[in-house]
Amino acid sequence: xxxxxxxxxxxxxxxxxxxxxxxxxxxxxxxxxxxxxxxxxxxxxxxxxxxxxxxxxxxxxxxxxxxxxxxxxxxxxxxxxxxxxxxxxxxxxxxxxxxxxxxxxxxxxxxxxxxxxxxxxxxxxxxxxxxxxxxxxxxxxxxxxxxxxxxxxxxxxxxxxxxxxxxxxxxxxxxxxxxxxxxxxxxxxxxxxxxxxxxxxxxxxxxxxxxxxxxxxxxxxxxxxxxxx
Ligand SMILES: [Zn+2]
Numbered sequence: 527x528x529x530x531x532x533x534x535x536x537x538x539x540x541x542x543x544x545x546x547x548x549x550x551x552x553x554x555x556x557x558x559x560x561x562x563x564x565x566x567x568x569x570x571x572x573x574x575x576x577x578x579x580x581x582x583x584x585x586x587x588x589x590x591x592x593x594x595x596x597x598x599x600x601x602x603x604x605x606x607x608x609x610x611x612x613x614x615x616x617x618x619x620x621x622x623x624x625x626x627x628x629x630x631x632x633x634x635x636x637x638x639x640x641x642x643x644x645x646x647x648x649x650x651x652x653x654x655x656x657x658x659x660x661x662x663x664x665x666x667x668x669x670x671x672x673x674x675x676x677x678x679x680x681x682x683x684x685x686x687x688x689x690x691x692x693x694x695x696x697x698x699x700x701x702x703x704x705x706x707x708x709x710x711x712x713x714x715x716x717x718x719x720x721x722x723x724x725x726x727x728x729x730x731x732x733x734x735x736x737x738x739x740x741x742x743x744x745x746x747x748x749x750x751x752x753x754x755x
Contacts (some may be wrong), residue, residue: 528701530565531598532576533655534558535605535665538583543608545672546681550606551581553680557668558604560690561697568694569703590658599701600629601663602693603655606680607670613644616666619656626662633664633696640692642685643669643676666693 534554536542542550555578562574575596577589593601607615614637618630627648634648646667656663668689669676679685697703 527571527573528703529573529575529597529599530697530701531593531596531601531659531661532558532562532574533589533593533601533603534576534578535603537578537581540583543606543671545608545670546674546677548606548671548677548680550608550671553606553668553671553686554604555581556686557690557693560687561602561604561693564690564694565697565703568706569698570706572697572701572703586654587658590655594658594660598659598661600697601655601659601661602697603653603663603665604693605665605667607667607676608672609670610672611646611670612673612676613646613670614638614641614666614668615646615649616664617649617651617653617656618662618664620650620652622650622656622662626664629662629696629700630664632699633666633693636696636699637666637689637692639695640688642679 534551534557536551536554538551540551542554544550558576559579562576565572565574575592575598577592578584589603590601616630616634616637618626622630630648638645651665653665656665669680671677671680
């Protein structure tokens, strides 16, 4: 079981950065909650603890204590930038070991693959949550709330979904998470013949299992288009 601690920045009396009618504390909670739901719905053997699940005040020490006590494998802190720049960047502690830096590289690359923000690069810092957490840690800064073009993206639900998905893909790479296999029943028509099939969807297999084959000469080829009745 991989234990991921997700830390939505700010909350409660601490709004974080503000701009264009947006509050950092709301955006970080939206992104963090989305990352949690995707991981729990789609991946095996992953356990999540969040520093907050709602709009409440949590100190930096409470956040790192919670992750340390729980024995997290990774500390992921989500933030939104401010101060008049543009783009995405992430931070690890300045004294990080190679493993934490490799994790940062994977997170950075996967997040940038799905992100339309400018790439500001991988950085180091002496932030409390990075320094005081006793496991590899990263802090991501997902665009500038006080820059018009970034704020426009932060107002888009589909953009926030992609941001969350990028974080998930980085975590999948870092911890070799495997996808849950789901089975879906379909009725399929090929010419005049009707087939009942069950399809399995997973990370490594997407196989067609013939569930109730009515014509032994029928083979489904890769790329063949079938009509679902
Ligand atoms: Zn912040």
